[in-house]
Amino acid sequence: MMRKNITLKDIARELEVSVSTVSKALKNSNEISRDTREKIQAFARLYNYKPNNIAISLKNKRTKNIGVVIPDIVHHFFTTVFRGIEKYANGKGYNVIVCVSDESFDKEVINMEMLANGSIDGFIMALSAETQLRGDYAHLRQVAEQGIPLVLFDRVTEEVPCDKVVINDEEAAMQAVEHLIRSGKRRIALITNESYLHVSAMREKGYRRALKDHGIPFDDTLVLRLPYQFEEEELSRQFFETRKFDAVLSVNEIFAIRGMRLARGQGYRIPEDISFIGFTDGMLSRYSIPTLTSVAQHGEEMGACAARLLIGKVEHEYDETDPGSYRTEVIRASLIERESTLPGLPGS
Amino acid sequence: MMRKNITLKDIARELEVSVSTVSKALKNSNEISRDTREKIQAFARLYNYKPNNIAISLKNKRTKNIGVVIPDIVHHFFTTVFRGIEKYANGKGYNVIVCVSDESFDKEVINMEMLANGSIDGFIMALSAETQLRGDYAHLRQVAEQGIPLVLFDRVTEEVPCDKVVINDEEAAMQAVEHLIRSGKRRIALITNESYLHVSAMREKGYRRALKDHGIPFDDTLVLRLPYQFEEEELSRQFFETRKFDAVLSVNEIFAIRGMRLARGQGYRIPEDISFIGFTDGMLSRYSIPTLTSVAQHGEEMGACAARLLIGKVEHEYDETDPGSYRTEVIRASLIERESTLPGLPGS
DNA sequence: AAAGGGCACGAAACCGTTTTCGTGTTAATA
DNA sequence: TATTAACACGAAAACGGTTTCGTGCCCTTT
Known part of the structure; x- marks a missing residue:
């Protein structure tokens, strides 16, 4: 007994008025007499009338x-x-x-x-x-x-040209790196992805600026560029084995977590030997061991x-x-x- | 110069035919002559005509x-x-x-x-x-x-009464517990949430059945019931301090991860002293330390x-x-x- | 030459609303 | 009593398509 949704027309037919009257009555237009309004509204309530969204959308060109x-x-x-x-x-x-x-x-x-x-x-x-x-x-x-x-x-x-909502990537990266520098770190690595992502580029820019501001020369060998979301363990392993650094800034959470695991595997203590900061404050940052300092993006x-x-x-x-x-x-x-x-x- | 989307009526007016002809022509109906069809289609393509989804939805009552x-x-x-x-x-x-x-x-x-x-x-x-x-x-x-x-x-x-898609919660929990039992564990704890969730109830059922099938008595003190997604550290801490068990099954990932952290904090080795299995194979399971054995729900x-x-x-x-x-x-x-x-x- | 049959197209209804513009009735005003 | 305004309602167009049913025209057939 599938009772299809009732329409204005149904109500109009049943109550022997016109659809326009029904429409107005349901909007409580005072163009319609109190009596008729109440009768129509009661009927509509009784049969659980709900206006059809599609028809309304078509009419006022708003979905x-x-x-x-x-x-x-x-x-x-x-x-x-x-x-x-x-x-x-x-x-x-x-x-x-x-x-x-x-x-x-x-x-x-x-x-x-x-x-x-x-x-x-x-x-x-x-x-x-x-x-x-x-x-x-x-x-x-x-x-x-x-x-x-x-x-x-x-x-x-x-x-x-349109409205945009961004985070202050460059500045946030700078602050993260400065935080590392203040805690005594000097050789700071960057793990990023292949930089066609605008945000990654901005973060790298902030990283470089922070180094520069503190008189630390930029060292390209301390930058690890990984393919996007691709589990390239070998690249990372080599990086951690052959480069010497005492801190890592990662443009995302995953790269940081994987980095921490590699570092621990090679006997480094975190944060004493290597500090880590990651972008994106997600689940992993909160629950990893050790928990990961991270840039929350709100x-x-x-x-x-x-x-x-x-x-x-x-x-x-x-x-x-x-x-x-x-x-x-x-x-x-x-x-x-x-x-x-x-x-x-x-x-x- | 915002050019609004063009309609059938626009095409009809411009080409001096009726809307029905345009509609049919665009659907390649052979009710319309080859010539007219091509002319209309070309015009439509030129002005990038796209039918209005809302109108179509209203007509055939399908969105x-x-x-x-x-x-x-x-x-x-x-x-x-x-x-x-x-x-x-x-x-x-x-x-x-x-x-x-x-x-x-x-x-x-x-x-x-x-x-x-x-x-x-x-x-x-x-x-x-x-x-x-x-x-x-x-x-x-x-x-x-x-x-x-x-x-x-x-x-x-x-x-x-409707179509449903579920996982075999009870059976999966059984298998998880059996896996623990086969590896030599006997005192198996369950971490679950307050059980108005159907899935949790099913998982507990499977947990109990596995114990029973292997002649292990059910021990209510080995069941920790936590409020849903509420960070009740104190309850968990007490549980881990006062109960003795050698394995844990958790109805979700978070509870398992938090459990592992507590256990490690109290000097337990995982999995030698306590094994852990969690439901929901998410990010945390893959990246936690140690990585978490878990029931993947596909x-x-x-x-x-x-x-x-x-x-x-x-x-x-x-x-x-x-x-x-x-x-x-x-x-x-x-x-x-x-x-x-x-x-x-x-x-x- | 009359009948029949395709062909190519148009008119109109329809989907379910909203809204404008009458219009007939009643009551108030001059 | 004639005019007018307010009131209560309905008809119809509109939103942008689809689809059914004509219908006029031309060509073929007997």
Whole structure:
């Protein structure tokens, strides 16, 4: 006895009034007499009337959906951001459609096209690695031209004019390195990925600047560049065996954790012999042995911020050709000190 | 110069034909002459015509969206399942709308109602803790009555007739305990959460059965029940200080990792003095020290299976009053052996 | 030459709302 | 009593498609 959802027309027929009357009555329009209103509302309640979202969307060209396109969902940072987005959006009555680009340019394009034809009111995205590598942002510009608001977070590019939410990567890396220097370390290694990721480049920049500011020469042999999320044990092993350093800054959590394991395996004490700091304060940092000092990115805050910017654009008019109407919000990272570093000197 | 998306009507006006002709031409209907078809198609391509998804949804009462309601998104297992759902659904041309219930009954209800009015073609859900605690499934039944297909995974209930995807929790727990027993352990502790979660209850059942099958008496003092995701260090500490055991089975990863840390803190060697096995094979299991033997739940497979079942129901007629039309798929868990357990005796 | 049959296209209904613009009735005003 | 305003409601268009059912025209057939 599957009772299909009841429509305005059904109510109108049953109560022998017109659909327009029903529609108005349900919105409590005082164009309709008190009597009729109450009768219609009672009937609607009785039969559990719920307006059809699709029809409403078609009518007012607003779906109350926002599209989120991210490179990966099984990833602590992205899910944290997503939580922030979802919470804020839900509070504003929006639903969230997620598409995963899997770090692939093509999937990113396809996903955006699927959604850009009426399914959503705006996009929140982090660019896939491949997209950043190719530097092809035509699909983003096209969406912008259609008048669909777009907010980029974390994995952003300067080549597309839109709202952005980033962390102060360069500064955060600097501060992390300075923290190491203050605790007496001088030979500081960097573990990063092949640098087509904008964020990695920024972090490396901060790393170099901190060294320079403290008169420590940059040594390229102390930089280990690993393929993205590829378990290249051999490269790392060699690095830890042949290079001498007393601290490590890693652009992500995994590389740091794997580094710590290798270092311990080779008999180093952490943090006495080698200190470690990683970016992305996830589960691993909190539960590793030793626990990992890390740069917290406040993903939930980023997500909420991105959603706020997007919904602002969706609900209010703006001139999308005016670069001045776009904001870039910086969510400041903070260093969470744990066992993998020595405390800095007091008074700093 | 925001050029809005072009519509059938625009094309029709420009080419001086009717909308129906345009519609048919674009679908390559041979009701339309070759000439006209080509002209219209060329024009459409030139102006980058894309049909409006919302209009299509309204017309054929199919949104090609599926709704996923899960208790938490910053959670390795759920995101893994989600990835499976997303991949399969995307392959079939579906988009996925995610709502997070935050383990709250009310949010679960509200989210479902938001989506049930035309936004989606079907639901995939894992029940919130609070919903299971209350045992109130009216919102699920209501959705089913509306003819909206529903698939439950992992956090399921027998009280709602629908498709389900579960793991063989009881059996997997049994096998884990047997693995411990085979490696010579006899006093096996269980760390679980307050058992209104169906899965936890099942795992405890398997734990008990394994003990019984091997003639080991069940000892209630060896069961530690922790509040859900609540960092109750004191309870755990007491447990590890006052009870004597040589192995631990934990219903999740976190409890196991925290247990290992406590045990090591008290001078126990792992796995020689105490072995550990945890459920949910996530990041922590792979990177902890020692690495944690764990029961892998194959989340991605579960997700794909759930999506397959759902889309099957969405696209084909079925009798929702016939219990025989519902399937329960069991995805078998597998034990991943790592450093936290001794290998079982050979030949087993 | 009349009948029949394709062919190529258009009109219109429909999906479920919202919203504008009448319009008939009643009550208040001049 | 005639005018007008307020009131309560309905008709119809609109959102952007799909689909059914005509229908006019031309060509073939008897």
